[in-house]
Amino acid sequence: MNFRDLQMLKEIAMLGGVDSYITVKTGDLARRIGCAQQTASRMVLNLLSLNLIERSPKTRGYDLRLTQDGVDLLFKEYLDYIRIFEVREKLVFWGMVSSGFGEGHIFVQRKGYQDQIDEKFGITPFPGTLNIQVALKERPKLRLLDVLPCEYLLGFEEEGRAYGRVKCFRASLNNTADVILVRPEVGGHADVVELIAHESLRESLELDDGMWVSVEVEA
Secondary structure, three states, rough: OOOOHHHHHHHHHHHHHOOOOEEHHHHHHHHOOOOOOHHHHHHHHHHOOOOEEEEEEOOOOEEEEOHHHHHHHHHHHHHHHHHHHHHOOOOEEEEEOOOOOOOOOHHOOOOHHHHHHHHHHOOOOOOOOOEEOOHHHHHHHHHHOOOOOOOEEEOEEEEEEEEEEEEEEEEEEEEEEEEEEEEEEEOOOOOOOEEOOOOOHHHOOOOOOEEEEEEEEEO
């Protein structure tokens, strides 16, 4: 995969090839990226061989769309640009306060987690988490939590039940309260982040469901 191949992949995506097959001629692709038609044809064949795009089985022409591998590759590029242009010292996103499923207090009250939180962050956490449903346009940023530095709460067994490893990020809520963003490696909800602190964030910041807040994660 070189720069020109990546550019070709992007052009196919911009023509609509992420969601459905598009009918396109190699001559049109060549004009879009500024190369000879033969070169564009070779690039398409290379993307096909790398399983980054696929042809429609119903036609013989260039009806193309991105495979999941192709979408993932472009999304990785997108995350890189977010890190370059948006994330310097902090990753910032907006979300809405929401009620959870009553699992947060179970997590926080486990002694195996409490002891580690005290050791790593020097706090005794309030027995509950604040759930933030991240705004739709902000959700791609959550993928950056896979690569940002973090602390880990190690998994353990307690009362015959296994508890998994949890990622923890130092953060702030509304640029006011110091919090810890906790993200289980297994389970959880893709569009929701959970925050813990030494006190009830709902009470101290007078938060109710439906209120918009900002979360700033140290990068």
